[in-house]
Amino acid sequence: DAGVTQSPTHLIKTRGQHVTLRCSPISGHKSVSWYQQVLGQGPQFIFQYYEKEERGRGNFPDRFSARQFPNYSSELNVNALLLGDSALYLCASSLGVNTGELFFGEGSRLTVL
Amino acid sequence: GESVGLHLPTLSVQEGDNSIINCAYSNSASDYFIWYKQESGKGPQFIIDIRSNMDKRQGQRVTVLLNKTVKHLSLQIAATQPGDSAVYFCAENMMGGAQKLVFGQGTRLTINP
Numbered sequence: 001d002a003g004v005t006q007s008p009t010h011l012i013k014t015r016g017q018h019v020t021l022r023c024s025p026i027s028g029h030k031s032v033s034w035y036q037q038v039l040g041q042g043p044q045f046i047f048q049y050y051e052k053e054e055r056g057r058g059n060f061p062d063r064f065s066a067r068q069f070p071n072y073s074s075e076l077n078v079n080a081l082l083l084g085d086s087a088l089y090l091c092a093s094s095l096g097v098n099t100g101e102l103f104f105g106e107g108s109r110l111t112v113l
Numbered sequence: 114g115e116s117v118g119l120h121l122p123t124l125s126v127q128e129g130d131n132s133i134i135n136c137a138y139s140n141s142a143s144d145y146f147i148w149y150k151q152e153s154g155k156g157p158q159f160i161i162d163i164r165s166n167m168d169k170r171q172g173q174r175v176t177v178l179l180n181k182t183v184k185h186l187s188l189q190i191a192a193t194q195p196g197d198s199a200v201y202f203c204a205e206n207m208m209g210g211a212q213k214l215v216f217g218q219g220t221r222l223t224i225n226p
Binding site: 004031033035040041043044045048050055056058092097098099100101102104105106 | 157
């Protein structure tokens with residue numbers, strides 16, 4: 001079975017631009033979460049979606065937004081990119097919401113110049 | 114506030130020895146703890162979890178210990194193998210809320226032949 005897939009794997013943007021990152025969860029998983037991982041640090045929670053509804057939001061500015069589609073795939077959007085947004089963006093899926101067993105994709109590496 | 118910290122950023126062990134990775138947490142309200150392993154270029158991989166009503170839980174070659182009195186968590190890996198080389202993160206969450214994992218900084222485990 002396919003794991004969590006993310007696209008693109010790498011991308012380079014300039015300050016002020018917009019980016020859209022995509023995630024396909026494991027088949028049957030209805031919960032999708034997004035994490036930001038800055039080099040040398042642990043992942044930081046951005047959003048969680050379950051059954052197409054936002055279940056949780058981390059301490060990120062409104063420039064960050066996300067949504068989940070009827071097929072449970074998800075998009076993370078970041079507007080007005082800053083240099084500090086450079087990071088690995090990880091998507092994770094899980095069967096339900098009452099578990100810490102998240103299945104992570106390999107991430108989208110964003111570089112903002 | 115919410116924070117998860119680790120005592121040591123790096124740990125080197127001999128192949129075949131046991132490894133112990135430690136973690137301190139500060140949020141008394143956290144009642145669910147998880148260990149993840151992240152290999153270079155990959156997303157985090159679930160290892161084992163423990164709920165606050167338990168002190169110990171064992172998996173395949175791994176044991177997690179929870180000491181709620183001193184807010185301390187540890188991961189023991191038996192008979193360490195080269196494939197265990199990775200960064201290990203502890204994470205905490207509160208059951209019943211959003212699936213919002215708070216990750217620590219991580220410990221890099223290096224296996225010496």
